[in-house]
Amino acid sequence: MLTMFSFSLPLLAWCAVSYLPFLWHPDVELQISADREGVTTVYTPGDRVSEEFFPEFEAAVRTQNEEVSPFMSLDKPVEAGSESSVRRSNKKVLRHLAPLLVSNGWLTEEQTKDDAAIYVAWKEIATGARLPEQPALTEENLEIVRKNWALMSRYSDSYNADNFVSRPLLSLVPQGRPANPDYLPAPHRVLISGFKEFTKPAEAERPSMWQRVGHSMRIVFGGFLLAALVGVPIGVICGTYSFFSKLIEPFTDFFRYMPAPTFSTLLVVIFLANDAPKMALVFIGTIFQLILVVANTTRRLELPLLEAAQTLGANQAQLLTRVVIPGILPNLYNDLRILLGWAWTWLVIAELVGVKSGLTEFIETQGRWRNFDSVYPVIILIGLIGFFTDQILSFIRGFIFPWTSEGPAITSTPVAKVLLFVPRWFKSAVDERIPYQPESTSPNKA
Amino acid sequence: MIEIQTDPLLYRVQKPEVRERFEALKQRPVVLSVQNLYKTFESQTGTVTALKDVSFDVYRREFMCVIGPSGCGKSTLIRILAGLESSSDGKVLLDGNPVTGPGPDRGMVFQSYTLFPWLTVKQNVMFGPRMSGKRGTSAESEARQWIDLVGLSKFENSYPHQLSGGMKQRVAIARALANRPRILLMDEPFGALDAQTRCQMQSYLLQIWRNLDITILFITHDLDEAAFLADRILVLKANPGEVNEIIEVPVPRPRSAAQFITPEFIATKYRIDQLIHPDQGSPEDALPFPRMTPQGDDVE
Structure with a gap:
């Protein structure tokens, strides 16, 4: 009984730490990430960042968005010649939604670079035709999606590489869920990889x-x-x-x-x-x-x-x-x-x-x-x-x-009795062939 | 005050038939002869003499007990006789031949249980004969007879850990006898057993001894045991171990527990006691008179 406990207690502790979000979970596993202007370290969804760093990360992206938002208005002129670089970074913004779409089952793993499909998803989310649920977008990010779509739809209703937004889009604010460091994977993940x-x-x-x-x-x-x-x-x-x-x-x-x-x-x-x-x-x-x-x-x-x-x-x-x-x-x-x-x-x-x-x-x-x-x-x-x-x-x-x-005689356990039946039968058969012959004289008289 | 009524010298007043018995005993051939045996140890405090000038003979079919106060070297003596230790000086002769080391001609039963735990009772009894190359069904059936002799036929295929202490010692006796030794050396063999089992084992041993041509040298510290078992009792002195006296036990054979209250038996015990504790007077003198004082009250 105690032996059972001795094995199940560590397992239970492992499960508890892995599946109860309020226990430990010192890191944030990113579901939506964003690039930061002038910062070389890039996090992609699935990465873990520490709880302390995550708000900093969010704040950096928000500040960046504030700087960008005036340029979203079509009245404001954009610097000439910067169009191509803005398009490139906009494509990145477009794809930032992809991992979330994959985990919602809207896209397959192979489609993460299929800009046309992602473009459709942006439209659907912005118009409210379909909303991601697993995981969902925060209100803040929904708002960003709508604002971006407002801009994007003016250029093209469907994806068009040649006529893609050339005004800066807002970056999605990083979103994540509490997670344990990657050196402590959850039991089910260990089981699946093990298998x-x-x-x-x-x-x-x-x-x-x-x-x-x-x-x-x-x-x-x-x-x-x-x-x-x-x-x-x-x-x-x-x-x-x-x-x-x-x-x-x-x-x-x-x-x-x-x-x-x-x-x-x-x-x-x-x-x-x-x-x-x-x-x-x-x-x-x-x-x-x-x-x-x-x-x-x-x-x-x-x-x-x-x-x-x-x-x-x-x-x-x-x-x-x-x-x-x-x-x-x-x-x-x-x-x-x-x-x-x-x-x-x-x-x-x-x-x-x-x-x-x-x-x-x-x-x-x-x-x-x-x-x-x-x-x-x-x-x-x-x-x-x-x-x-x-x-x-x-x-x-x-x-x-x-x-x-x-300990108790191991040879008396049921398993042992079955295992020992043949050798025992053999031994008794041999013993019977050597009959006991008592001698009439006392052994000490020799 | 209890007066001990027994005449301390009663055991010396030998009836003619007792005197005849011991004269006949001494006519028999000497099996074991110990002559001027010395044993000294070197210790940190200097040389310790464990045995000093010990000489005695054991006759064929005699049952001799060795008794003495603790530290008198009785275990050392029997280990020298068995060949497990060497003497410092003197001779030990078995049938006239000097003893040089352990051998199957002197069977030994130890106080601790020395059955080989990995062998069954039968295999234990056959151990000695096997060492001298005896094998096969005749050796096996002979072993069965020895086991029968100590009454353990039902247990011949048991392992020692399945036996009680008394049964283990019976197997040890059978094992020693299976070698057909000239003499059986027993070093407090029943010392580890409880009192009742010990009594049973004593009777068993006498029965075996009576039915076989075997000489026994038996070490004990128990007065009753010595007086019950022995023909003669070798009493040792302590520091150094010397022969004090060899008592000829007048109690007739065959012996039974009923003889514990005969004057001969009591006198023998009393004599041993006197020899082992020479300075001790009446045991009552050593104790202060018990004061039956209730708590705190001083009663005159």
């Missing part, structure tokens, strides 16, 4: 997301398994014999403080630029920790067990193979689970070594383009892979080590 990214098929230069996942997992598990293969025997030997402990552990202890990423260039020189240096980085990042942890686990094996085995006639080799190794296995398994999590933390750095690859390459590129709604699904996916690997491993533990008393 898009994960269903995109592979292309020549661009592997599909699942190929990337496979690639990343290969690096993590490859590096980790190599580290375990080398490190576990060393660790067990260090934990069993103090001679090896003194010989190996001090250097290992020193080496693990050298950050693995610092070896990345060296690794590229040695292993060249493919997956090898990446796995090697995971390997280096994991193995020293692994040796020390395994050695420690081995040392924690209860001494009386070793003594008991000795009094039962076990020699040194048997102590190692029959007591030490089976005795530490469950703890070793747990250690490796924790160290696998450790190996995952090296993934991102490893994939930046040499040629960028896998999920990290995707995150890097999309992050640079500020497509955070595509970045989050991947980050979450890495988390999920790690989490579920660990959960599965911890579930399997109960099957591998039925003799550990932690």
Whole structure:
């Protein structure tokens, strides 16, 4: 129950911040933008500006309109020769309405540069034939549309590039709605982009997301398994014999403080630029920790067990193979689970070594383009892979080590009963073939 | 004031049949012989002598208990006998051969639970025979008989964590016996059990001992346990650990709980108590007379 909460609370918080406009929302997402005379920074609809800056932006446009409005009257002469530049900026004003028309469904994405269609929309809005609703225009902007149309209609009723308004039009005042910064996209946007990214098929230069996942997992598990293969025997030997402990552990202890990423260039020189240096980085990042942890686990094996085995006639080799190794296995398994999590933390750095690859390459590129709604699904996916690997491993533990008393007997759960039916039936069938033959003599009389 | 009525020397007044019993015992071959055993430790405060000139013999099929005040080195003694620690001086002979290290000829049952948790009861019992290369169905059926002997046939496929403390120690006994040792060394094996289970286990142990050709050296700090189980009780002194006296227990066998109130039993216990706590008078003297004073009121 609490586990459910532990997952749903952060999700709820994310939804609340994203969908409740009065929570946070420090930015304004522009729906209508405008150019400012003499200012090079241009905002286009969809951009986010801070709450503090937005009124300033509005004010600048209004002042600009005040300067322009006297020239709207046909009586006032316009400077000769400025007609073409006025036309150009007027065309921009014309198109400022386009994104709003797209989000209202009046235009398609492709029509944003179709001046004729936009011209019609201006007419419709000005005459009141049709009004945008999603989002609507402010009264102020409606007024501007009407004033502009009054001027525009004198030149031409439909769009005519040659006979376009040559007197300055009023700019639309910026309009926007409260929004969160682009590094916190709303859940639905993350879901949609995630779905898009994960269903995109592979292309020549661009592997599909699942190929990337496979690639990343290969690096993590490859590096980790190599580290375990080398490190576990060393660790067990260090934990069993103090001679090896003194010989190996001090250097290992020193080496693990050298950050693995610092070896990345060296690794590229040695292993060249493919997956090898990446796995090697995971390997280096994991193995020293692994040796020390395994050695420690081995040392924690209860001494009386070793003594008991000795009094039962076990020699040194048997102590190692029959007591030490089976005795530490469950703890070793747990250690490796924790160290696998450790190996995952090296993934991102490893994939930046040499040629960028896998999920990290995707995150890097999309992050640079500020497509955070595509970045989050991947980050979450890495988390999920790690989490579920660990959960599965911890579930399997109960099957591998039925003799550990932690928690309820996992073999008694319904799923386990189904899974274990065949092996159990097989075992009982084998047992029946070796009948119990009691001997009549007492075993001690020999 | 309670007078202790028992004659402290009663246990020495041996009836002829008791004297005969111990004479017969000493005619048997010596299984374990400890001769002038010393054990010293180097510590920060200097050299500590844990055992000093300890000598005794254990005869075949004898049940000997070792008792002594805490810190008398009884655990050190049994660990040396098991070969888990080395002595500083002196000899330990098993059937005349010097003991050099741990081996399957001396079975040991520890106070802590030392069953291998990853093995079932049956596999635990088979551990010793397996170490010496015995395998197959005959080894398995033999293991079943040992498990049967300690009454745990139903649990042969259970793991140790599924057993109670007493059951674990029974398996530990079966496991030690499966190696057919010359002597069974038991280091306070029932110390961690509750009183009732302990009583049961004592009876179990006597039953097993009576049915097998096995010699037992049993360490305990419990007077009742020693007097109930032993043929002879080796009483150690503390600081340094020396042999104080070897008591020959006059209580006849087979033993039962009914004998706890016989004069022989009480006398034996009293004698052990005297040896372990020599300076202590009547326990009543040590306590001040209880003043039954109501709150604040000074009552003369």
